[in-house]
Each structure stands twice: as C-alpha cells, then as structure tokens.
Amino acid sequence: MLKQCEGSHAVAASVSLCRPEVICAYPISPQTHIVEGLSEMVRDGTLLNCEFINVESEFAAMSVAIGSSAAGARTYTATASQGLLFMAEAVWNASGLGLPIVMTVANRAIGAPINIWNDHTDSMSMRDSGWIQLFAENNQEAADLHIQAFRLAEAVSLPVMVCMDGFILTHAYEGVDIPTHEQVDAYLPPYEPRQVLDPGEPVSIGAMVGPEAFTEVRYLAHAKQMQALELIPQLASEFKQVFGRESGGLVHGYRLEDAEIAVVALGSVLGTIKDTVDELRKEGHRIGVLGITSYRPFPLTAIRDALQHVSRIIVVEKCFAVGLGGIVSRDVRMALRNLPMPVYDVIAGLGGRAITQASLRKLFLDGINDKLEQVTFLDLDWKAVNRQLERERATRRSGPIAENLLRDLGVVAARVG
Amino acid sequence: MSVTAIKFYQTGTHTVGNRLLDPSQRSVQADMRRTNSLNSGHRACQGCGEALGARYAIDAAMTATDNQLIAANATGCLEVFSTPYPETSWQIPWIHSLFGNAAAVATGIAAALRVKGRSEVRVIAQGGDGGTTDIGFGCLSGMFERNDDVLYICYDNEAYMNTGVQRSSATPGAARTATTPAVGKAPGNVFGQGKSVPLIAMAHEIPYVATAIVSELRDLEAKVKRAMEFRGARYIHVFVPCPLGWGTASNDTIRIARLAKETGVFPVIEAENGEVVAVSKIRKQLPVEEYLRPQKRFAHLFSPQPRLDVIGHIQALADRNIRRFGLVDEGAK
Numbered sequence: 001m002l003k004q005c006e007g008s009h010a011v012a013a014s015v016s017l018c019r020p021e022v023i024c025a026y027p028i029s030p031q032t033h034i035v036e037g038l039s040e041m042v043r044d045g046t047l048l049n050c051e052f053i054n055v056e057s058e059f060a061a062m063s064v065a066i067g068s069s070a071a072g073a074r075t076y077t078a079t080a081s082q083g084l085l086f087m088a089e090a091v092w093n094a095s096g097l098g099l100p101i102v103m104t105v106a107n108r109a110i111g112a113p114i115n116i117w118n119d120h121t122d123s124m125s126m127r128d129s130g131w132i133q134l135f136a137e138n139n140q141e142a143a144d145l146h147i148q149a150f151r152l153a154e155a156v157s158l159p160v161m162v163c164m165d166g167f168i169l170t171h172a173y174e175g176v177d178i179p180t181h182e183q184v185d186a187y188l189p190p191y192e193p194r195q196v197l198d199p200g201e202p203v204s205i206g207a208m209v210g211p212e213a214f215t216e217v218r219y220l221a222h223a224k225q226m227q228a229l230e231l232i233p234q235l236a237s238e239f240k241q242v243f244g245r246e247s248g249g250l251v252h253g254y255r256l257e258d259a260e261i262a263v264v265a266l267g268s269v270l271g272t273i274k275d276t277v278d279e280l281r282k283e284g285h286r287i288g289v290l291g292i293t294s295y296r297p298f299p300l301t302a303i304r305d306a307l308q309h310v311s312r313i314i315v316v317e318k319c320f321a322v323g324l325g326g327i328v329s330r331d332v333r334m335a336l337r338n339l340p341m342p343v344y345d346v347i348a349g350l351g352g353r354a355i356t357q358a359s360l361r362k363l364f365l366d367g368i369n370d371k372l373e374q375v376t377f378l379d380l381d382w383k384a385v386n387r388q389l390e391r392e393r394a395t396r397r398s399g400p401i402a403e404n405l406l407r408d409l410g411v412v413a414a415r416v417g
Numbered sequence: 418m419s420v421t422a423i424k425f426y427q428t429g430t431h432t433v434g435n436r437l438l439d440p441s442q443r444s445v446q447a448d449m450r451r452t453n454s455l456n457s458g459h460r461a462c463q464g465c466g467e468a469l470g471a472r473y474a475i476d477a478a479m480t481a482t483d484n485q486l487i488a489a490n491a492t493g494c495l496e497v498f499s500t501p502y503p504e505t506s507w508q509i510p511w512i513h514s515l516f517g518n519a520a521a522v523a524t525g526i527a528a529a530l531r532v533k534g535r536s537e538v539r540v541i542a543q544g545g546d547g548g549t550t551d552i553g554f555g556c557l558s559g560m561f562e563r564n565d566d567v568l569y570i571c572y573d574n575e576a577y578m579n580t581g582v583q584r585s586s587a588t589p590g591a592a593r594t595a596t597t598p599a600v601g602k603a604p605g606n607v608f609g610q611g612k613s614v615p616l617i618a619m620a621h622e623i624p625y626v627a628t629a630i631v632s633e634l635r636d637l638e639a640k641v642k643r644a645m646e647f648r649g650a651r652y653i654h655v656f657v658p659c660p661l662g663w664g665t666a667s668n669d670t671i672r673i674a675r676l677a678k679e680t681g682v683f684p685v686i687e688a689e690n691g692e693v694v695a696v697s698k699i700r701k702q703l704p705v706e707e708y709l710r711p712q713k714r715f716a717h718l719f720s721p722q723p724r725l726d727v728i729g730h731i732q733a734l735a736d737r738n739i740r741r742f743g744l745v746d747e748g749a750k
Contacts, residue, residue, distance in 0.1 A: 199484060
C-alpha cells in the first residue's frame with residue numbers, strides 16, 4: 001500500500017512485517033524514530049510475539065542481540081554514529097559468531113567535533129567487521145532492503161547492516177509502498193538458526209581459537225561473503241517476482257551504456273547526482289552513474305563489468321580515510337585494476353554539508369574537461385582552512401581547530417583572537 | 418541431556434557432602450545423577466577456586482532447573498580454561514561473547530526464550546570480578562535495573578588473573594598485584610572506597626542477592642537453588658581464592674576461603690528485594706592476620722618490617738563487616 005510517511009516509519013513498518021522476535025536499541029539520533037515506531041507496535045499489539053528491550057548502551061544493544069540471535073530468535077537493532085562505534089567490539093563479535101542480526105545504521109558523522117548530520121563515516125568504520133553492508137538510495141529501497149536483509153542474513157548466517165542516510169532519508173517524508181504480511185511471508189521463511197543454544201542439544205559457542213585455526217575461521221568468513229555476493233542478485237530478482245519492483249542487487253547503472261565518464265556513489269546522494277547527470281546529458285555530455293548497493297561484499301566483477309568501457313571515473317563519497325583519501329574509491333580502483341582509466345576521489349557532504357546540483361555540475365564538468373585533482377574536497381572553504389593552518393604555524397598553542405574555525409567563519413560570538 | 422560418569426574428587430568430607438545423610442539432604446555433588454556441567458579435563462590451575470565454585474554452582478543450577486539451563490560467560494579464566502578450541506568442558510548450552518557483556522547476552526537469551534514461550538529454560542550469566550565489577554558493570558546494572566530473568570554469578574578472585582594478576586576494582590587494599598607492586602612508600606593496592614557489587618546489587622532492589630564462599634559449598638549450592646526459585650534478576654558473588662595470583666599453596670584454597678569468612682574479611686550473606694534476610698555467622702572469630710599471613714600477595718605487610726598500621730586498617734574493615742551484617746552472635750563474644 002502506497003503511504004506518505006517518514007523514512008524511519010517506513011523502515012519500522014517493513015521490519016515489523018519481517019516478524020522480528022527480539023528488538024533492542026539505545027536511542028541515538030537519527031535512528032530514534034525507527035525504534036520508537038517499533039516499540040509502539042510491540043506495545044499496542046500490532047507486532048505480536050516480539051520482545052522490545054530498552055538497553056543502557058549500544059554495546060548492550062548489540063550484546064542483547066547476540067544473545068537472542070544465538071538463542072534462536074529473529075533479532076533486530078538500529079544505531080548510528082558514536083553508537084555504532086560504542087558497540088564496535090560486539091559488532092565484530094556478532095559476525096564472528098555467524099549470527100544473522102539485522103541492523104539499520106542511520107548514517108551519521110563521527111566526532112569530534114560532535115555533529116549529528118549525515119555522512120558515511122560510521123558504517124565505513126565497520127567496513128572490515130565481516131558484516132554485509134547494503135546502502136539504500138531512497139526510502140522505498142530502505143524499506144525493501146530490510147526484507148531482503150533478513151532473508152540474506154539467515155541464508156548465509158551473517159549479520160547485515162542496512163545503511164540509510166541519517167535525516168536525509170530517515171526524517172524525509174516520501175511515498176513508500178509498504179508491502180503486505182502475505183507478500184513478506186511469501187518471501188521470508190521463519191528463522192531457522194544453524195546453531196542454537198538449547199538444553200536439548202547443548203553446544204559451546206564462542207570458544208577460544210588459537211593460531212592453528214584462526215586463519216581458517218577468518219577465511220570462512222570471507223567465503224560466506226563471497227556466497228552472499230552470489231545470493232544478493234538472486235534475492236533481488238526473487239524480490240521483484242513477489243513485490244513487483246526492482247530493489248536491492250549489487251549495483252545499479254544509470255545512463256551508463258554509452259557513457260565516457262562515470263560517477264560512482266552510495267546512498268541518497270545518487271538522486272542529486274542523477275538529476276545533475278540528466279542536465280549534462282541534455283547538453284550532450286556522455287556521463288553516467290553507478291550506484292553501489294552492496295558495499296560489503298564488494299562486487300568487484302559487477303563494478304568492472306559496468307565501468308570497463310568508460311574513460312574516466314569520479315567517485316563521490318561521504319567518507320574519508322584521513323591521511324589517505326577516499327575509501328570507496330580505493331575499492332573501485334581494485335575492481336578496475338589493470339584497466340587504464342583514472343579514478344578521482346571526491347570527498348563530499350561530510351557532517352551533513354549539502355551536496356548541491358550546482359557544485360556537482362561544476363565538479364562533473366571539471367571531470368569531463370580533465371581538470372580534476374586526484375583528491376577533491378567538494379565545497380571546501382580554503383580560506384578558513386588556510387587561516388587555521390597559518391595560525392598553527394605561527395602560534396605554539398593555537399587552540400581547538402573547530403572552535404577557531406567557527407570563530408573565523410563568524411558562526412559564534414567569540415572573543416576575536 | 419545424557420548423564421555423564423561422575424568422578425568423586427573427595428569422599429567423606431563436607432566438600433562432596435555427607436553421603437550418610439538422608440538423600441534429600443545430600444549435596445548435589447554427592448548425587449550420582451548430577452550433570453557434571455563443567456567436565457573434568459579442563460585447563461584450570463591446580464587448586465583453582467573459580468573452577469570449584471563454578472562446578473558446584475552450575476551443577477546446583479542444573480539440578481534446580483531439571484537440566485533446562487543456558488549459560489553466558491564473560492571472557493576470563495573460566496572461559497579460557499574451559500573452551501580451548503576444539504575442546505569444551507561444558508556439558509550445557511554455553512556461549513562466550515565478550516569480556517564486558519555476559520549480562521547483556523544473557524538478557525538477550527532470556528528475551529528469546531520468553532518470546533519462544535520456553536519459560537522452563539533458565540539463564541545464567543557468569544564472569545570473574547574483572548568482567549563483573551569493572552568492564553561488565555554497565556551491562557550488569559542494566560540487567561538488574563530491567564529485572565531480566567537472569568542469575569548472574571560472579572567468581573571473585575580479586576584481580577585480573579587471566580591476564581597475569583593485575584588489579585581490579587575488587588582487589589583488596591594493600592594486596593600486591595602486577596599493577597600494584599609491593600614497592601615504594603605505599604606497597605600494594607592503595608586503599609580506596611572499594612566496590613561491593615553485592616551491596617550495589619541490593620541497591621537495585623533485585624529479588625535475590627547472595628554471597629558465598631568455596632569453603633561452604635553446601636551453602637553455595639543452597640543459594641543457587643534458592644536463586645532459581647525466583648524470577649527476575651538475581652546475583653550471587655562467590656569468593657574464590659586463586660593460588661597463582663594470591664601466592665598460596667594449591668591445597669590451601671579451601672582453608673584460605675574459610676579464613677576470609679572467619680576473620681570477617683568476606684561477609685557471607687543473603688538478601689531479598691534489597692534487604693538482608695540471612696547471614697552466615699562466624700563460628701570462631703579470628704584476627705585478619707591469620708588470613709593475610711599465608712598469602713604472598715600480603716607478604717610485604719609482615720617483612721622486613723611488620724606494617725601494623727595497614728593490618729589494623731584491614732582489621733577495621735573486617736570489624737565493620739562484622740558490625741554491619743551482625744556476623745558474630747552477641748552471646749558468643
């Protein structure tokens with residue numbers, strides 16, 4: 001049923017249709033509306049046979065999820081930003097134990113300086129944790145990906161993170177087609193754990209493993225991700241059969257067939273990128289887009305196949321490996337190894353900085369005219385940065401960077417130093 | 418669950434339970450049908466108080482729940498010595514996740530069982546003092562506050578023994594550890610407020626809190642059985658000497674534990690809904706020196722110069738325990 005609703009509520013509705021049995025969460029913006037919605041559904045009886053556990057921290061949230069999943073219950077949680085970092089130890093543990101937990105990450109920047117707005121730094125910090133990471137482009141996809149996530153997680157016995165842009169998606173009202181229980185039940189069978197804590201058949205889970213087997217265990221985690229790589233397109237195609245729409249998959253190309261230059265990105269910025277590309281197409285520029293849905297496992301072959309005919313690639317990413325450059329662009333380069341085309345890193349939208357069509361247009365034109373730097377920080381205020389760099393050169397104690405910058409920019413009324 | 422063959426480690430003493438007693442009064446360990454939850458062959462040190470306490474506690478819980486029990490375990494000695502891959506000493510469904518989350522993992526298991534309608538299956542979380550009083554304290558308090566249906570058992574050997582005897586917040590004043598060495602003007606662990614998790618558990622007003630000691634194993638069994646009669650959050654703090662960390666002979670574990678109780682250093686109590694309901698009285702009160710002297714971790718209190726001030730301080734703390742919990746009968750004085 002098409003419903004005009006907030007992204008968070010669409011996700012809550014979608015998750016509830018998957019009949020989770022244990023939900024736990026600690027409040028952190030911008031994820032809160034999702035679990036608020038679910039807690040209400042548990043309380044008012046819309047979501048039956050489900051325990052909602054209010055926990056004292058994100059570390060506890062993931063730990064409760066580990067316990068309930070290991071005891072055979074379909075388990076869901078949601079987090080963002082500092083919360084994801086606070087649960088980091090348990091995040092790795094959940095994938096190491098092979099527990100099919102589904103978690104929404106309402107992507108948000110990581111402090112300091114504290115910042116509640118969107119970028120992808122949080123989930124990128126868990127890039128190597130062994131979780132599957134699926135990125136939603138819009139709220140319909142966010143809702144749909146959760147249904148596929150439970151199916152995928154339980155099929156390969158690995159946890160899945162569905163990443164959706166904080167505020168931009170979580171708090172945006174859009175029309176979302178919320179499926180019916182019948183549709184979801186036809187697609188998602190009940191959870192049958194591979195290994196369960198049961199007095200009838202006792203097992204020890206989480207034993208200590210020494211050097212004699214640890215590499216093998218890690219390799220098998222990789223093998224499971226490779227299995228997921230096969231399964232994700234298959235599940236997307238089955239999803240289309242049941243729900244009648246395209247959603248999920250590994251990557252999505254847009255006007256790529258005859259493109260000379262390709263823009264690669266993840267998440268909600270793809271909408272703005274596509275609009276900008278449409279404009280440039282009208283002006284005769286052969287430019288296309290590749291959206292990555294499955295960031296982990298990283299679809300090397302699908303990306304290579306989609307991009308091998310272009311001559312130049314711009315990766316626009318809302319995350320940043322400090323001291324190196326782009327994170328996603330490194331993975332894209334790996335997909336394109338031995339191919340001649342250059343890959344440009346564009347760091348954009350950090351901490352919720354708006355990515356405008358005007359900025360993207362200029363960026364893409366620079367790309368088309370081969371005028372891009374290797375690493376570009378979109379809309380960086382060079383004046384403010386240079387002034388702080390100068391201050392640090394001149395003064396032994398220059399003070400906190402963020403506060404100095406804010407003062408330079410006249411954002412806060414502070415002593416002029 | 419199948420019944421495994423039982424080995425009697427000692428016979429005819431109160432350690433196993435007097436087999437001359439009526440069968441209904443016998444120790445769980447004296448019963449041929451006990452589960453042997455923590456099987457022999459594990460890698461604990463000789464004389465390990467924690468292995469002893471855990472075996473009695475879990476077997477008692479298994480008996481109390483008719484073998485319908487799941488355990489979550491914190492990282493620490495108990496986890497490491499019992500589950501070196503590909504071997505496990507556990508005869509029960511058992512999960513180890515992390516150092517600081519045993520209480521929360523148990524909460525998750527309890528939630529799953531509730532939603533599955535398996536109310537007959539009960540949950541235990543267990544860990545050492547590090548995993549309980551320090552790194553796992555937040556999750557433990559959360560479990561208490563929500564009154565989750567979990568019995569948490571802390572095996573307190575008063576330091577981080579698994580990583581090589583470093584101080585924990587359960588390490589007593591003056592004790593020597595690898596991070597509180599017996600050198601300088603104030604050798605050993607400096608005196609602080611200390612952290613009594615049993616008292617903190619009582620402040621959460623959970624249904625049941627108890628302390629126990631491995632020299633009174635029948636009492637430990639009784640408390641575990643009693644704890645399983647309640648629903649909601651329960652906590653048992655078991656005092657378990659560590660021969661390696663404390664510098665005591667491996668055949669002295671029971672004696673050291675008994676001395677901790679008889680000197681008032683470790684009060685053995687029982688509380689319901691935040692109020693003390695029973696205490697185990699001291700049979701013959703002894704000075705703390707009797708408890709301190711056999712332990713190498715307190716050796717610096719006796720030589721080269723006796724530190725009567727420090728020993729006096731420890732005595733004052735023991736006396737406070739005796740006063741606070743009424744551990745000595747007025748008539749017996």
